[in-house]
Amino acid sequence: MGQTVDAGVATAPAPAPPRVTQRSLGRRLMMRPEIGSLVGVILIYIFFFVVASPFRSTASLATILYASSTIGMMAVPVALLMIGGEFDLSAGVAVTTSALVAALFSYNLNLNIWIGVLVALVVAVGIGFINGYLVVRTRIPSFLVTLGTFLMLQGLNLAVTKGVTGAVASQDVSQMTGFSSAATIFASSVPIGPVSVRITVFWWILFIAISTVLLLKTRVGNWVFSVGGDANSARAVGVPVNKTKIGLFMVVGLMAWFVGMHILFSFNTVQSGQGVGNEFLYIIAAVIGGCLLTGGFGSTIGSAMGALIFGMTTEGIIYAGWNPDWFKFFLGIMLLLATVLNAYVRQLASRR
Amino acid sequence: MAVETKPVTAKEPLVEMRDVGKRYGNIRALSGISLRVRAGEITCVLGDNGAGKSTLIKIISGLHQHDEGELLVDGEDVRFTSPRDALNRGIATVYQDLAVVALMPIWRNFFLGSEVRQPISRARLLNTGFMKTTSRSELLKMGIDLPDMDQPIGTLSGGQRQCVAIARAIYLGARVLILDEPTAALGVKQSGVVLKYVAAARDAGLGVILITHNPHHAYMVGDHFVLLSRGEGKLDCKRAEITLDELTRQMAGGDELSALAHELER
Numbered sequence: 001m002g003q004t005v006d007a008g009v010a011t012a013p014a015p016a017p018p019r020v021t022q023r024s025l026g027r028r029l030m031m032r033p034e035i036g037s038l039v040g041v042i043l044i045y046i047f048f049f050v051v052a053s054p055f056r057s058t059a060s061l062a063t064i065l066y067a068s069s070t071i072g073m074m075a076v077p078v079a080l081l082m083i084g085g086e087f088d089l090s091a092g093v094a095v096t097t098s099a100l101v102a103a104l105f106s107y108n109l110n111l112n113i114w115i116g117v118l119v120a121l122v123v124a125v126g127i128g129f130i131n132g133y134l135v136v137r138t139r140i141p142s143f144l145v146t147l148g149t150f151l152m153l154q155g156l157n158l159a160v161t162k163g164v165t166g167a168v169a170s171q172d173v174s175q176m177t178g179f180s181s182a183a184t185i186f187a188s189s190v191p192i193g194p195v196s197v198r199i200t201v202f203w204w205i206l207f208i209a210i211s212t213v214l215l216l217k218t219r220v221g222n223w224v225f226s227v228g229g230d231a232n233s234a235r236a237v238g239v240p241v242n243k244t245k246i247g248l249f250m251v252v253g254l255m256a257w258f259v260g261m262h263i264l265f266s267f268n269t270v271q272s273g274q275g276v277g278n279e280f281l282y283i284i285a286a287v288i289g290g291c292l293l294t295g296g297f298g299s300t301i302g303s304a305m306g307a308l309i310f311g312m313t314t315e316g317i318i319y320a321g322w323n324p325d326w327f328k329f330f331l332g333i334m335l336l337l338a339t340v341l342n343a344y345v346r347q348l349a350s351r352r
Numbered sequence: 353m354a355v356e357t358k359p360v361t362a363k364e365p366l367v368e369m370r371d372v373g374k375r376y377g378n379i380r381a382l383s384g385i386s387l388r389v390r391a392g393e394i395t396c397v398l399g400d401n402g403a404g405k406s407t408l409i410k411i412i413s414g415l416h417q418h419d420e421g422e423l424l425v426d427g428e429d430v431r432f433t434s435p436r437d438a439l440n441r442g443i444a445t446v447y448q449d450l451a452v453v454a455l456m457p458i459w460r461n462f463f464l465g466s467e468v469r470q471p472i473s474r475a476r477l478l479n480t481g482f483m484k485t486t487s488r489s490e491l492l493k494m495g496i497d498l499p500d501m502d503q504p505i506g507t508l509s510g511g512q513r514q515c516v517a518i519a520r521a522i523y524l525g526a527r528v529l530i531l532d533e534p535t536a537a538l539g540v541k542q543s544g545v546v547l548k549y550v551a552a553a554r555d556a557g558l559g560v561i562l563i564t565h566n567p568h569h570a571y572m573v574g575d576h577f578v579l580l581s582r583g584e585g586k587l588d589c590k591r592a593e594i595t596l597d598e599l600t601r602q603m604a605g606g607d608e609l610s611a612l613a614h615e616l617e618r
């Protein structure tokens with residue numbers, strides 16, 4: 001081959017002048033999925049900073065970050081899954097399921113709460129595995145498969161809780177052995193100067209960092225983009241498509257467990273009906289953050305921007321003294337704007 | 353592996369099909385197909401739309417499995433269950449319909465499924481620098497000069513994308529290269545570039561299976577010709593045994609073409 005290839009080198013044009021590279025730098029920035037949502041975050045911050053004076057204090061910032069982190073932590077795996085081309089509508093109730101499992105199991109068998117925490121971990125990751133396995137096996141769209149598990153879990157949460165406790169919530173676990181150590185990990189506050197910041201904010205930042213490295217700097221990350229972008233092409237070059245997808249569903253389960261533990265250890269008891277509807281907040285955060293609904297494009301930093309927009313809007317409306325009913329209206333506008341922007345980005349990307 | 357224990361003579365085929373048949377439910381896509389691919393030779397598979405060409409190569413590349421006959425790699429009877437199996441035996445395929453992931457950067461596509469990682473000391477993270485420079489220089493060898501390896505591959509032309517897929521297969525150390533209609537969507541000049549690269553792969557000692565509709569392209573580079581018609585082998589001959597005119601005539605259905613030419617005469 002040497003000869004022909006060398007001939008190719010000889011006839012190839014000289015390397016491009018720097019001008020071309022520089023121009024593409026601006027375009028490359030435009031192509032980052034989180035750019036649009038970053039602009040959104042800045043604008044919304046300025047907006048509430050101007051109209052709501054309580055919004056300006058550092059204590060409010062801590063509150064906003066906390067509100068954002070509760071959605072943002074789940075938005076991380078949901079964004080990964082969306083980049084991988086799938087949805088999980090059961091993500092919201094799976095959080096409640098894992099919290100309930102930990103509480104009901106350890107309380108009613110009178111065990112150390114950590115045993116319940118571990119059982120909940122197995123259950124939550126197991127739910128993710130079942131979701132993923134059903135999706136790759138049946139080839140039914142994940143939207144439908146997880147709609148099924150969503151309904152099943154919702155029913156189980158209510159029925160099992162009522163069956164075990166006779167009430168709609170789990171028993172109070174705050175007096176159980178192991179509670180304080182678990183509460184420190186999942187639901188404590190960290191004082192920073194005069195304000196105290198909920199620990200979930202730091203966990204959230206850690207999860208964003210890990211997932212970003214995973215997506216951009218590891219082999220698995222490459223596979224995630226490829227299975228969402230074009231699963232058949234990915235399979236043809238040897239990417240383990242099914243394992244990647246099942247793994248992504250399991251990561252959603254893992255995070256549902258983590259967030260479930262946070263809820264359990266900050267409220268000591270779990271309402272069996274909660275969590276319904278949150279799956280859409282996670283998906284909205286991911287989409288506002290630049291994830292394409294069709295898969296293959298997005299970032300978890302973007303999902304964090306989406307969650308910040310969520311947190312700032314919920315809290316900002318309260319600080320401004322407005323009727324909180326407006327919140328959903330705002331969120332709807334954000335989602336529409338983000339979708340239009342994403343469609344534009346996709347057009348740019350597939351332009352010849 | 354069989355390759356290491358048995359001395360592979362120049363005559364021994366890398367890949368051989370014996371009386372292979374394949375059905376899709378009721379549709380009989382292939383039957384009684386025999387074919388050999390040797391190192392340093394190009395075997396062209398020709399045939400009309402729906403003749404079974406893509407089906408044939410999807411069996412060799414592990415995407416589908418045959419129902420009848422034998423598939424031998426280095427003389428060993430095999431049955432691939434996934435493209436990974438075929439890749440592990442050095443069989444790389446550039447598909448007609450599944451070449452690249454459009455939204456991903458060029459360099460990520462180039463190394464997809466065979467990513468290069470850093471040593472353990474650096475947590476086995478991707479060696480992005482190496483992959484970017486390598487994909488760029490490999491493409492430069494094909495005369496494709498792209499300054500930005502980060503641009504989505506969907507922004508390239510069809511020919512450039514084919515070239516990326518071919519360059520990838522060769523770079524990743526394929527022994528057998530399968531190309532499904534690489535020139536179908538290309539202009540004259542880009543077809544020439546692709547064919548030149550196919551010839552380069554042959555000269556490098558790869559066994560090549562080239563699928564095409566175009567007898568001119570086939571005759572330019574081919575050593576062997578296999579003609580499929582409705583899933584059956586209609587012709588199997590060496591280059592020395594056939595002329596371009598005869599190949600074209602056979603492809604067009606032989607006498608049917610003369611009849612058609614007569615009909616269309618003005």
Ligand SMILES: Nc1ncnc2c1ncn2[C@@H]1O[C@H](COP(=O)(O)OP(=O)(O)OP(=O)(O)O)[C@@H](O)[C@H]1O
Nearest residue numbers: 376379381399400401402403404405406407408448
């Ligand atoms: N996955 C499939 N399921 C069912 N039938 C199929 C499938 N793939 C191909 N076929 C059928 O098998 C026959 C051969 O198809 P194949 O794609 O191999 O033809 P081809 O020679 O590659 O055609 P073309 O030149 O148009 O690419 C056709 O009748 C086709 O409809």
Ligand SMILES: [Mg+2]
Nearest residue numbers: 405406448532
């Ligand atoms: Mg075909």
